[in-house]
Amino acid sequence: MISRNRYLSKQKWDQLLKALPYQLPTSVIGHSVLNQPIYAHCLGKGPKKVLLWSQMHGNESTTTRALLDLFNHLHSISGAKLLEGLTLLIIPQLNPDGSSAYNRLNRNNIDLNRDALDLSQPESIALNEVFKSFSPDFCFNLHGQRSIFAAGKRGKPATLSFLSPAADDKKSLTPARVKAMQLIALINNNLQKFIPNQIGRYDDTFNSNCVGDRFTSLGVPTILYEAGHNSLDYDRNFTKKMIFNALITGLNAIENGDYLNYSTAEYNQIPENQKDYVDILIKNVDIKTDTGLFKNQELSVLYHEEKKGESVYFKPVCHRFSEHSELLAHSVFNADQILKVSMVEFAEGKTIDIF
Template sequence: MHLFVNYNSYKEPLLNSGLMTHELLKEKISTITNQKKIEVKIAGYSAQHREIYQLSVGRGPIPVMLWSQMHGDEPTGTRAFFDLFNFLQADDEHNDFRQLIFNHCTLHFIPMLNPDGAELNERRNAQGIDINRDFLQQQSPEAQLLTRLHQQIQPAFGFNMHDQEALWSVAGTKQPASISLLAPPADDLALVSPSRLKAMQLVAGINGILSSIIPGYVGKWSETFEPHAFGDNFQRLGTSTLLIEAGGYPGDAERQFVRELNFKILLYALEQITTAGYQHHSITAYHQIPQNVKELFHLLIKNVILPTPAGIIRVDIGLNHSHSFDAVPLQHQALYAIQDIGDLSTYNAYQTIDVQGYEFAHALSLGSLANFTVIDALNNTYSFQNGQLFFIRKT
């Protein structure tokens, strides 16, 4: 059913770019409170006393808990939630599908678990705590709240929505890992418990759908057990938990396409849960998902002639943005830093410039902002000034 849903009919237009702030979240939630299908309440407060909301819908026997932005600078899942809210509140040709969900599931969303971090576009909360590493100590009010909600809801399924750095790639393809998936392990041995089996089957099904949309762009996170993390511990406590990481995709700096993928993943997963269709997928298919690796740069300059104290060498230069993608609207200009110099022929990049033997007049320093000019084979000029890239096309 989800394949026939027109995403653009439900996409929330006010969340297309820029920071996903707490004020914007509150503005959007205020429009939902006027609807009857979704129940909205304040579940608790952040360290700086910002509201953390719980939105619930459905009346079915299968409790599902979905949370996003426990890292404040990872807003893609939050945006996809609001697209999904638009779908769940609509009255159109998909009403039968909605009723299927509502009759079988009770959905509990916690968008923006870390509003203080979101306000500053930072990973950690106002205390400097990584909430997703605070399951054991429970020092942050946000971790305490998520734990309490889990105890109250006792979810059969859990969806942990994150963003990953755009430089993660898919092993064997050198393509960005636009979506990375994981059924987190519940112990050091990564045993297949009953709850994890369901999560692995559901992930296998999601990968099958994504592979038809973005073949070669789906990866799997490491199965190393993280005893401080919520996903691993919820899995241990019997909730079939899925980690969904939104990554980079060519030409999608604002992650709007990846946001759409999140929307489709969630609709597919809810369909699979309501019909128990996930049981038809094998864990063999889960284990066949290629791993996340790092074989990408934001920009790769190839075939540079570089002077060194010991003589002239031919090298490639790998450069990365010094700011995450969500900081770009604030900076209005990505800043490039030199990440690596040498034989980078086994790497890929979002943009590649082949200068075919262009000679540098000076040495380069790893880790520094780019300050140099290169000319490619077509006489196009690329000038870096304090990390900013200026492009001059030959006329």
């Protein structure tokens, strides 16, 4: 299977911005390891300031695509009204090298979301400088997650996930953290009508080198947005719409202060994400391993993503097998519907031949 939308290189993004019928105010906030400019767009002159950044992990493009819809919305009459109350600083691709390579990491193989204290990379330094000079009231840290997450134990797929990162080891409810929780509770409440029971919450173990944890510990409410999976939408077009909704909802609530009507308890009621999904479950498979032959098994299969030209190829690989799988799947097949062979020689991570 192939997706033509998931790969969003710096070049492709630059072209998309150039094709807009209006010009975005653009500044350069730094340069990547490969000396590519990192762009930011400042919109609005309102009193409440929000800093948003996306594609700090280069292979997580869905939220960046949603930013294009956000730009268009902000150019409309209702969007312009929103900008009377807000000043937004938006960095669509914090990791342009990783975006062009379809890689989570930057060119030095560093995870920029584990570099908030070390500041060892030029991209991390650029974000940190912007954070200090812009002095935001809120931050939106925009990411994409794998298709393996359920919103709660054996729940529906987590199409969106959120986190109010901890500010310290004790996971204290600092004022910044409470605000982030309240805002997420509002977004969750408003989005349930579109994706009932498909919103999850991430584990809040503190890691001072994660950007969200770091900024929260410095007193700025930071919301982690994760674009997740829905049904067979591997292009993540539906998810992109939901992210756009969640962005507008969050920004409106910051502008009008409605999030203050929500509680941390409502945040805690959002189900925690569980790794309960695989991409494909194949029933009635005969499996051969080093230790023997196993008849009528259930084989779970994950897609591994590989960039091929301008597309992302989803390569099916063996994950696990058992008589009755505990895992849920986005697709379920009988062996004769999908396998090209009558028996699978199993090794974890091995590619399998499917129709």
